[in-house]
Amino acid sequence: MPRLIRTLLPALLLAGATSLSMATTAPATPEDPYLWLEDVQGDKALAWVRERNAQSRTLLQAFPRFGTMRDTFRAILDSREKIPYVSRRGEHLYNFWRDATHQRGLWRRTTLAEYRKPDPAWETVIDLDALAKAENENWVWSGADCFGPDYQRCLVRLSRGGADAVVAREFDTRAKRFVDGGFKLPEAKTQLEWLDADTVYVGTDFGPGSMTDSGYPRIIKRWKRGQPLAEAVTVFEAQPKDVYAFASVDRTPGFERTVFGRASDFYNTELTLLADGRTTRLERPSDSDFTFWRDQLLIQLRSDWKLGDTTWPSGSLLVTDAKAYLAGERRFTALFTPTATRSLAGLSTTRGTLLLNVLDNVAGRLEEWRRADGRWQRREVQAPFPGTLGASTLHDPLLKDDALAEAYLVTYTDFLTPDSLMLARTGSDQRELLKARPAFFDATGVRVEQRFAKSKDGTRVPYFVVWAPGAKPDGRNPTLLYGYGGFEVSQQPWYSAGFGTAWYTQGGVLVVANIRGGGEYGPAWHQAATKANKQKSYDDFAAVAEDLIAQKITSPQHLGIEGGSNGGLLVGAVMLQRPELFKAVVCQVPLLDMQRYHKLLAGASWMAEYGNPDKADEWAFISKYSPYQNVRPGLKLPKVLFTTSTRDDRVHPGHARKMAARMLEQGHAPLYYENIEGGHGGAADNAQRADLMALEFAFLWQQLAPAQ
Incomplete structure (x- = not known):
């Protein structure tokens, strides 16, 4: 289906780079005596992990409400009242579902008519629990790509223990079994894209030299059904220093196109169009998002683009005739231009309408754009506000007569409003409520406000405060400050049953910071805190x-901070820079050794965000905040809990392991917990997720409100 070329790969870009079994460990040095902890599955390293886990669990499970919280979280996660979010494939809506009976999950489907009912009849396509038992594997669902318009054949991705590396196998959704002699690939970082019913483009580990330095596929091959993989024909190659190579196929009748791409870094790609048997280099800013939409072309800018006397500003969305553009014409209509408070958060397309998701001071709005009488016309959609809105098309461009050609799904939530899912049609503000998540906690007295802080350089930084019932500004509120601040990822309001039951209703305050490095105010907000400017986050x-x-x-003795992945780096750095501000730190699946991050798993792909520590001038600024290199004996630090996963093949667990080991050596007494399964999400199923959440909340209550 048509889509932004760059949105093809966020999961790959933020995903792992190499199989855990391929992890290597450099010899220990006086500067880093803990390199042995990078040996992910090593006996010595795992013995260290088990010892730390036991110590941390003993302390955290002693919190009186630990068991109650864990059981409550498990009930929420297993609840059958959650919204079964769906994606359309032809005449069916597909959903992946977990509950108390199906811990690994069901891949299932129904019709729109059934989905409208309070209790739809679902047809199971794959029972992952049964499959895992039959094959003696710890399978975790990682998705499926199906060939339309009948969607009978699907390329199913299965992960061991939640890792990003997957096994890919062709599945027949009618016969409900894997296809004998079908497409099948062993565990690897793989990209598969259907070309036709018997041909796929594949990027995977073909052997030495086939992966980039970042550990992603470097070579794309055309692979025909029944053909040995070794005989597949190479059609595109990236450079070893690139991040990855990819293929994207648009099979819309009358607008068939294939785009090959090579990403030179996280944000820049070079694109080559294959159409009518000819290849054409697509000239455009390398950091722009690029979408073919039938006869139109959409370009979303991440930097200013000067064409003649016109400069299109960063954050703009431009549209033009695709055929004219390919012929060299550069005439655009701007459908969105950013302001100081408005940015483009995303887009989706029906057959004839463009749906824009706009952030207005970190609150969502929807716009529709259509061509009429040769001109583009805008309509603002009257939707719930202020909160987080989402819009996703139900149109299937492979269907000749699509009854849902102008239909789309709308989601809404905020900190106090449970998620809802509505069916909408372009040109109308009328929506049908399909599903709504129940309220899992009593929000009476809980209130939300948006405030602004002034940063060191004078920049106004927005943040949300979710007040507990009856909480007053007396400096005594147990408060958790959450942030991320990287990769242009925005932190918008969300409804959390976990925070509701374990935090707000128990007297805790939540604060969500919209710091630079995120995407709340568009590309410029992100770019203001990358590489040499990362300190601004x-x-x-x-x-x-x-x-x-x-x-x-709140006050320092009641203030905790939390962040994961890049957010783990954030809280690790700030913990060391401003320890006097905080009492507790929850540092989840973090980057912490920024001298070696680019040598571990997917780290090399993130150098466009952080810089290259092998370059002296770039290490000069990275070294100032890298937590592993800056922690020292004698510092008076807040209490910290590190959490990670052995099966995290995205951010190497060695970051958290080594940081904890170094802090223990220096006398700081951190807590450490590593889940054996779970991948970058930290947990592989609802039981593991509930347990991990209970450990983290127990830690926060012990530190921020010990009397409780």
Whole structure:
């Protein structure tokens, strides 16, 4: 289906690079005596992990409400009242579902008519629990790509223990079994794209030299059914120093196109169009998002683009006739241009309408754009506000007569409003409520406000405060400050039954910071805190903490911080830079050794965000915040809990292991917990997720409100 070329790969870009079994460990050095902890499955390293886990679990399970929280979280996660979110494939809506009976999950389907009912009749396609038992594997669902318009044949991706590396196998959704002699690939970082019913484009580990330095596929081959993989024909190659190579196929009748691409870094790609048997290099800013939509072309800019006397600003969305563009014409209509408070968060397309998701001071709005009488016309959709909106098309461009050609799904949520899913049609503000998540906690008295802090350089940084019932600005509220601040990822309001039951209703305050490095105000907001300017993310986060204290929302002895992945780096850095502001730190699946991050799993693909530590001038700024290199004996630090996963093949668990080991050596007494399964999400099923959440909340309560 047509889609943004760049949105093809967020999962790959933020995913792991190499199989865990391929992890290697450099010899220990005086500068880093803990390199042995990078040996993911090594006996010595795992013995260290088990010892730390036991110590941490003993302390955290002693919290009186630990068992109650864990059981409550498990009930919420297993609840049959959750919204079964769906994706359309032809005449069916597909959903992946977990509950108490199906811990690994069901891949199932129904019709729209059934889905409208309070209790739809679902048809099971794959029972992952049964499959895992039959094959004696710890399978975790990783998705499926199906060949339309009948969607009978699907390329199913199965992960061992939640890792990003997957096994790919062709599945027949009518016969409900894997296809004998069908497409099948062993565990690897793989990309598969259907070309026709008997041909796929494949990028995987073909052997030495076939992967980039970042560990992603470097070579794309055309692979025919029944053909040995070794005989597949190479059709495109990236360079070893690139991040990855990819193929994207648009099979819309009358607009068939294939685009090959090579990503030189996280944000820049070179694209080559294959159409009518000819290849054409697509000239456009290399950091722009690029979408073919029938006879139109959409370009979303991440930097200013000067064409003649016109400069299109970063964050704009441009549209033009695709055929004219390929012929060299450069005439555009701007469908969106950013302002100081508005940015484009995403887009989706029906057959004839473009749906824009716009952030207005971190609150979502929807717009529709259509061509009429040769001109583009805008309509603002009257939708719930302020909160988080989502829009996704139900149109299937492979169907000749599609009854849902102008239909789309709308989601809405905010901190106090449970998620809802609505069916909408373009040109109308009328929506049909399909599903709504129940309220899992009593929000009476809970209130939300948006505030702004002033960062070190004077920048206004927004943040949300979710107040517990009856909470007052007296400096005594147990408060958790959450942030991310990287990769242009926005932190929008969400409804959390976990926070509701274990935090708000128990007297806790949640703060979500919209710091630079995120995408809340478009590409410029992100780019203001990358590479040499990454410190601005940390300054912004500290500024929010200072504002919370100044406004007496909390005080240092009651303030904790939390972040995961890039957010784990955030809280690790700020913990060391401003330890006087905090009492507790929850550091999840973090990057922490920024001198070696680019040598571990997917790390090399993130150098466009952080810089290259092998270059002296770039290590000069990275070294100032890298937590592993900056922790010292004698520092008075807040208590920290590190959590990670052995099966995280995205951010190497060695980051958290080594940081904890170094801090233990220096006398800081951190807590450490590593789940054996779970991948980058930290948990492989609902039981593991509930347990991990209970450990983290127990830690926060023990540190921020010990009297409880």
